[in-house]
Amino acid sequence: MVERFEITTEVISIGDVVAQLADPANGAIVTFIGVVRGETDGREVRYLEYEAYPEMAEEQLCQIGKEIRVRWPSIRQVAIVHRVGRLEVGETAVVIALSAAHRSEMFDALHYAIDRLKEIVPIWKKEVWADGEKWVNALETH
Amino acid sequence: MEKMEINVRVKFFAAARESLGTGEIGLTIPTGSTVSDLLNLLTEKYPPLRAYSRFVSVAVNRAYVGMQTELRDGDEVACLPPVGGG
Numbered sequence: 054m055v056e057r058f059e060i061t062t063e064v065i066s067i068g069d070v071v072a073q074l075a076d077p078a079n080g081a082i083v084t085f086i087g088v089v090r091g092e093t094d095g096r097e098v099r100y101l102e103y104e105a106y107p108e109m110a111e112e113q114l115c116q117i118g119k120e121i122r123v124r125w126p127s128i129r130q131v132a133i134v135h136r137v138g139r140l141e142v143g144e145t146a147v148v149i150a151l152s153a154a155h156r157s158e159m160f161d162a163l164h165y166a167i168d169r170l171k172e173i174v175p176i177w178k179k180e181v182w183a184d185g186e187k188w189v190n191a192l193e194t195h
Numbered sequence: 196m197e198k199m200e201i202n203v204r205v206k207f208f209a210a211a212r213e214s215l216g217t218g219e220i221g222l223t224i225p226t227g228s229t230v231s232d233l234l235n236l237l238t239e240k241y242p243p244l245r246a247y248s249r250f251v252s253v254a255v256n257r258a259y260v261g262m263q264t265e266l267r268d269g270d271e272v273a274c275l276p277p278v279g280g281g
Binding site (some may be wrong): 106108174 | 206209210257275278280
């Protein structure tokens, strides 16, 4: 059974993450792909700088995988890969992929994975604009 | 005989790391110190950290802990600002 929980400085290949889940028992794979948006609250973003506490972040990603298996035993495989460092607008910041025999409940599990990632995984991002920069405070934003 | 002091490593991230100018410092603190004691000591010693300490969560050896957790010699303590990946 493939599991992948990784913090990387490299470009994420969405195809590779999905291909790793290939298994004849799978009937469906769902993915969430988080990409760098070019504006926040009407302000143009030049690029984002992501930082992680990588050792702990990978353990927390693994924890999310465990939680999903407990809540949704039908989910067969979980892969979560998050990129850190400087990311340009349009680049992939995170890929979450889940596989199962049947599609039921997969979207709930995917939603849960994204919410938990934003809640417990030690990753931070800095927005860099043409005229300044700011570490995004999750407590201040929606 | 029990040692009177312990050594811990403290890690900082994001805005706190930038304002401090380093991502990690080593500290010698009294045996029996809690996470809360350590944070108080840090903000006394490094005033720029005061702006961040209210919102920080703490992990010891890569697991989230409460403020009253007692620290041990060799612990890796991470001061984690509110996270925001994705």
